[in-house]
Amino acid sequence: MTRGDTADRPVGPVAVFGAGGHASVAMDVLTAAGYTVAACLTPGGSGEKRGVPILDEVEGIRILRAQGVRRAHVALGDNVLRERVTAMVQGEGFDLVSAISPTASVADDVEVGAGTLVVHGAVVNVGTRLGAGVIVNTLASVDHDGDIGDFAHIAPGTHLAGNVTVGARSLLGVGTSVIPETTIGHDVVVGAGSVVVTHLDSTVRAWGNPARTRKAAS
Numbered sequence: 275m276t277r278g279d280t281a282d283r284p285v286g287p288v289a290v291f292g293a294g295g296h297a298s299v300a301m302d303v304l305t306a307a308g309y310t311v312a313a314c315l316t317p318g319g320s321g322e323k324r325g326v327p328i329l330d331e332v333e334g335i336r337i338l339r340a341q342g343v344r345r346a347h348v349a350l351g352d353n354v355l356r357e358r359v360t361a362m363v364q365g366e367g368f369d370l371v372s373a374i375s376p377t378a379s380v381a382d383d384v385e386v387g388a389g390t391l392v393v394h395g396a397v398v399n400v401g402t403r404l405g406a407g408v409i410v411n412t413l414a415s416v417d418h419d420g421d422i423g424d425f426a427h428i429a430p431g432t433h434l435a436g437n438v439t440v441g442a443r444s445l446l447g448v449g450t451s452v453i454p455e456t457t458i459g460h461d462v463v464v465g466a467g468s469v470v471v472t473h474l475d476s477t478v479r480a481w482g483n484p485a486r487t488r489k490a491a492s
């Protein structure tokens with residue numbers, strides 16, 4: 275869908291997979307965007323978070339199905355884990371919801387993949403594609419014609435200039451800047467506070483100003 279579509283308007287309660295800090299943020303965004311959160315699910319989960327129950331994942335799927343909950347959001351900060359759990363959740367028959375904070379600014383033509391989260395204060399400009407399960411975190415920005423791969427994470431305060439491509443599952447650490455026309459491969463980790471001025475190959479760890487490849491991503 276694009277930001278301008280109304281097909282994904284909030285309907286019905288959402289199961290949140292995950293119960294950590296990122297889940298708290300996702301729940302806050304989901305609620306601000308008009309959803310209600312039915313429960314958090316995590317292996318061995320118990321207790322509550324933000325007034326909703328935390329359920330064991332297997333038991334929770336059974337309970338929520340019986341309650342007619344059909345929608346889910348996977349709120350796990352780890353990109354590889356988020357991809358894996360998303361496949362499981364889809365296999366269990368849930369529809370993935372994406373959520374955009376009302377304080378974020380996302381251009382009407384931006385493609386937003388299933389299960390993607392755009393957190394408070396983020397800006398995503400015209401011509402950009404956000405893949406599935408992407409996180410554009412607090413106060414981050416993706417300028418015009420960006421292409422952000424599935425399950426990538428643009429961390430808080432990171433800024434991408436125009437025509438930047440980021441591959442699947444890559445993490446751009448907090449406060450990173452990327453100059454225009456730059457391509458960052460898949461499964462890359464860019465360290466916090468980096469300035470990316472050259473293309474980065476897939477599966478590397480890079481950091482610094484200018485960001486240099488230091489080692490393979492682990």
Ligand SMILES: CC(C)(COP(=O)(O)OP(=O)(O)OC[C@H]1O[C@@H](n2cnc3c(N)ncnc32)[C@H](O)[C@@H]1OP(=O)(O)O)[C@@H](O)C(=O)NCCC(=O)NCCS
Binds near residue numbers: 411480
């Ligand atoms: C870049 C990063 C992945 C490196 O992690 P690592 O591979 O475990 O590397 P280490 O912690 O062993 O650090 C190796 C060296 O690089 C330095 N270093 C690490 N991260 C750095 C960064 N972002 N900028 C500059 N130097 C950095 C360390 O100080 C250390 O230096 P030393 O060898 O002189 O002691 C990590 O430090 C980082 O920045 N992660 C981003 C986290 C983030 O923003 N997450 C978003 C959450 S919402």
